[in-house]
Amino acid sequence: MSNYKIILSGGGTGGHIYPAIAIANELKSRFPDAEFLFVGAMDRMEMEKVPQAGYEIEGLWISGIQRKLTLKNLTFPFKLITSLLRSRKIVKTFKPDVVIGTGGFASGPLLKVATLKRIPSLIQEQNSYPGITNKLLAKSVDKICVAYDGLERFFPKSKLIKTGNPIRQDLLSIDGKAIEAKDTFKLRHGKHTLLVLGGSLGSKRINELIEKELEFIQTQNVQVIWQCGKLYYDAYKRYNNMEDVQVYPFLNNMDMAYAASDVIISRAGASSVSELCVVGKPVIFIPSPNVAEDHQTKNAMAVVEKDAAILIKESDLDVDFENRFSQLVNSVERQNELGTNIKKLALVNATKDIANEVEKLLNYK
Ligand SMILES: CC(=O)N[C@H]1[C@@H](OP(=O)(O)OP(=O)(O)OC[C@H]2O[C@@H](n3ccc(=O)[nH]c3=O)[C@H](O)[C@@H]2O)O[C@H](CO)[C@@H](O)[C@@H]1O
Incomplete structure (x- = not known):
């Protein structure tokens, strides 16, 4: 049967x-x-x-x-x-x-x-x-x-x-799709792409950070795909007018978003962390401190302890973000190291x- x-x-x-x-x-x-x-x-x-x-x-x-x-x-x-x-x-x-x-x-x-x-x-x-x-x-x-x-x-x-x-099956096969994905998002080839993920509902604190740091991020020669969350889209959609910035309420094609990106900033919800291991790209985690037992920090730490990602606490963002972000985007070696290490943790x-x-x-x- x-x-x-x-x-x-x-x-x-x-x-x-x-x-x-x-x-x-x-x-x-x-x-x-x-x-x-x-x-x-x-x-x-x-x-x-x-x-x-x-x-x-x-x-x-x-x-x-x-x-x-x-x-x-x-x-x-x-x-x-x-x-x-x-x-x-x-x-x-x-x-x-x-x-x-x-x-x-x-x-x-x-x-x-x-x-x-x-x-x-x-x-x-x-x-x-x-x-x-x-x-x-x-x-x-x-x-x-x-x-x-x-x-x-x-x-x-x-x-x-x-x-x-x-x-999801489509996320397991993104290798080799970077060019197609950059075309899908009409991104520039040869320019670093930052993917910003606030979890399925979006993150207020990450949105505030990106808004504040957009100009700095652009000085690092980086283009941005910014998923801000449905709830926050009206407040941030105007940044779509900025060159090399794309704001979305929600990404329905995560496979393409992951494939197009070179560096990722993300909340540390459980599926996000598991997916990022499969994706194998350098990640900066900003865990939400507002969840039961601080479980996002624990989810992220399981990766960070293996030297497989960077973690910045919300409370340290004002002081640490620019330094740590620019160190990462300016070091291809460190990006490769983190990408290789995180991929080893994938449970496919x-x-x-x-x-x-x-x-x-x-x-x-
Ligand atoms: C604030 C909150 O309570 N967060 C919890 C919520 O997070 P949240 O709902 O954000 O869940 P996860 O981070 O686990 O997963 C997000 C999922 O949404 C998908 N996605 C996300 C953004 C987007 O634009 N498009 C898209 O498809 C991701 O690919 C992923 O599959 O459930 C998780 C799993 O129990 C918990 O670990 C989180 O702490």
Whole structure:
């Protein structure tokens, strides 16, 4: 039998959505007759990105709990109950053979309901410090695929498998595409290209830095692709009028963006770090300090400790950025060294390994 029914649930940010899409694509190539359904959160970016990837999605009325008392928090119990009921209906109607959760609050109700019904289940945790939803689900799911060592501190050891984070297939084959990619972005050949990435939602602090440093960056003979985030695009789009600067709310063709770039400045969300290892280019990480347990710094440190990237803390940017940036762009040797070292850390089989675990669950059924 190969006409399996598979539910993937996760979302809120790209960091939870793209792993789910990568896993679905791999399973689809193994089981072309399988049926897929995504379950995300209403109004979040998965409602746009998942259909773009060719899959159906249902949106739950759910949001995360805020740490302080807000109006949103008061509605949380109602949202949770509504989402659990909706999830029950989805599971009953779709009758999945397996459910896969990739984190984010949307995956909580769906996985909870499915595991109560003893449907085989797997979650994938992208970070070195797990999110609250995955921590809550850990007890009831069958398998937990992770990307870092040491997660037995949070999850039952018997369920853990280290696979790495799923990487979209198109990102695995960017070598040799630099010329095509520079043409796609209408960039100058023979001029260094800086790619600025603020994570799937964009980063306020990185945008402020780039705005302040644009002229300096240009004195270094560098052209810029700047992903500022949908939320911030109106504030920064005017810089599109500057020569050699391109501002985007979101890049739908990350393979081309990575291929076109020579140096990358990036937040250190889990998938970004995993992708940057595969890409193998020199990176300056500016981790977000505003995430649980400072996990972006930990994600980045795993790379920096191997002399495979540079890290500048937000609090050091004003003092350190210009020096460290110009040292890097003016040393081809250092760029090559960092590029070679980061590539050694790539876990390129993650998607396949996770799909193997899903297959095992389907076979045991
Ligand atoms: C502020 C916040 O809460 N960030 C979290 C969020 O980050 P975020 O959502 O930014 O997630 P990641 O950095 O893990 O992944 C970003 C994904 O979006 C893609 N992309 C990004 C920009 C763009 O223009 N186009 C595009 O396609 C990247 O290629 C990548 O696949 O989830 C991650 C994974 O749980 C966490 O580690 C981060 O701490």
